[in-house]
Amino acid sequence: MKQSIKEFALGLGVDDVGFAAVADYNSPRSPKIETISPDIKSMIVLAYKELSSCASPDKDTAMSGRQAVYEFARAANYRVARYLESKYHAKAFTVPGSNPFAMLKETGGAVGQVSLRHAAKAAGLGVFGRHNLIIHPRFGTRVNFSAVLSDLDLPSDPPLSDQLCTECNLCVEECPARALDEEGKTIVNDCFKNSQPYGLGANIAFWKKVLAASPEEQKRMMGSVDYWRLYQSILVGNQYYCFNCMSVCPIGTEI
């Protein structure tokens, strides 16, 4: 069953596939999987190589590469979920590459329903690096994930034991926000401000300024490039303007 699911997903163009039993998934800061469904027993984690455009100095081009990954991941999630439903009469639940996920005050809107990094690790697709991201043996850090959860009783693939991260510290040094200075922790808000300069935080700050401004200033602000970029960021869906910790990482044979 695992082999046929894997061949089906690879046949779609997914770059790598791993399986994790929910019992082997351990993400202390994520919600319990049961909150999605008590029937879920396994996770099928799909891996997508990040395009080399992630290293482009043109951030819109870099983000268009990410959009391509996420749009393909959404379709791949649906196809794999339908395959499980139609071939194995399974229940299937998709986990997107990014949004939508719970917008809660207590999580600062920065905790997904499922941590795809922790799922990828449990599925033998990679190991954590100094940047708190997953390093895949072939794609290095230039890898993104999505997942399909199911009630199929599928055992985990063997975990990767290799220490892929060489602690070269490039990710830490090249982080414009110094968000990785503390080992094992990403300073989420510092990364947010830099990686999503037109994200939720910037949106709220913009509207607060508009509300406090004179009618003349409000008109000027509504016509400003800042507002255009806020608008586009919503269109794109969380526009990232920084890929450094991903693009500078030298690990991987197919980066």
Ligand code: B12
């Ligand atoms: C929310 C989110 C973010 C947030 C928070 C990131 C984080 N590390 O938690 C922000 C906006 C900062 C972010 C940034 C980035 N992201 Co992001 N993100 C997510 C998302 C949607 C949820 C992650 C989550 O649930 N984290 C919360 C818990 C589970 O994480 P944690 O490891 O336990 O805790 C971390 C932090 O919260 C913090 N932390 C630890 N303890 C504490 C305690 C407190 C109180 C606080 C506040 C924080 C904190 O440090 C830990 C290590 O990073 C995932 C997709 C998914 N569903 O998994 C993508 C995901 C993790 N992101 C990804 C990427 C690529 C990025 C960026 C490179 C930006 C970009 N250009 O894409 C940067 C990298 C930042 C980094 N090096 O950590 C990829 C990673 C792929 C890989 N190779 O591992 C994912 C898996 C998306 C995907 N579909 O592939 N992201």
